Amino acid sequence: MTTPSSLFIRMRAAAPLVQCITNYVAMNVAANVLLAAGASPAMVHAEEEAEEFAMIAGALTVNIGTLSPAWISGMKAAVKGATRAKRPWVLDPVAHFATRLRQRTVAELLDLRPAIIRGNASEIIALGGGQSSGQGVDSGDPVERAEDVARQLAKACAAVVAVTGAVDFVTDGERQVRISGGSALMPKVTALGCSLTALVGAFAAIAPDEPFDATVAALAVFAVAGERAAHGAEGPGSFAVRFLDALHALDAQTLEAQGRIVSA
Template structure:
């Protein structure tokens, strides 16, 4: 059975390293994703052109791939970065945004999946369909909760030999054997464009700093989001003020507060 990570130690370690994270994400998410990574204590780079993405990935601690605004050129850059990451044992995270919507997106997600991500992060509908299950998603929005995707996430983690994170009102992280549940956050979080996409980049930051503990790193990233989200909700009057408060909460979060306020428990061991 997996033990609850020392979140304070993991956050302090990530901030001490300040890893460079190669974030190939959608155009809607670039600004907020960069700000989230910076506030948490890492260094983002939004390099995506095929002419430089492959070479640049070799300079980074982790690569994150998000297919939200997919195009042939962007996909070429993603594949170039992933090839470099795999060649150099650099962990990379796949965020298969709405991959089930249309054929081009499905094919791109399946190709990226075949390149063996170290971590997959998606909402429940995305994880269900990526594992071959039926789901109720609409566009980038999930119509399923994390619990409904539990079996699919475990199967996907086993089949791909990777870590799978399912995010929603509560989150699940599994390596195919052990699973942890993360609670917290705020109901305002889904009202902020691309906040989930930014979480993928933050997951890359923790993975870069803790390459031999990718399960724990993924749990830590999701738990940091949940703790900061709960903090931000106290001073927010709506989505716009929440976004500002959330970035501030990430930056202000201390290792001690993180350790004492993370709501993480073993979900089930199979």
């Protein structure tokens, strides 16, 4: 396994360009998170340029948080470009179980073979055909309940699956790890989960042949930065500012020392 700290050094040195098709709520937050971590964000979603841009970017992330027919067309065009250019792409199936439009869209996107799928426990359980307790974008299930489904989904889709929550779980169907850290304040700040998907894309861009290691590295960076940001934070507002600062200040040595990753 390539260590998170070595991938972090590579990501910072490369400053990869990541095309982020994400929701209206998350755009600004995700862009700032990528910049603080050391990557370069591009919020390009129009069908007329999404395919072409995906062939330039190092990776693509697709978040279905705020869907519309035009955005769906842009997502599919971008995936087509990423696939043609052999760039990895990451799917964030936000509340895909909530409506028929979301269910249909995520099924069509899964058929296009994402390299990595990142979601909360309820999203992953439902994606694997189980009955989840999610309400909208919020997870109603613990991560551990989604672990077996995540393994099965990873094998079925030939993708890395990341289930994020209090303790994250990452699997490619054969290997699996758990990542501890973060803060209870993180779910109180809008779009941090969506931003994590964007950061996974940044690591996938510099390690396209190592999607499992890239995903683990991104989640470890988030967990360490979240834990450090919580020190002295008085609530979600001050935490949000401290989190960006913690990402910016993070170095490989700190990640190596404070990252808590165990085989599952």
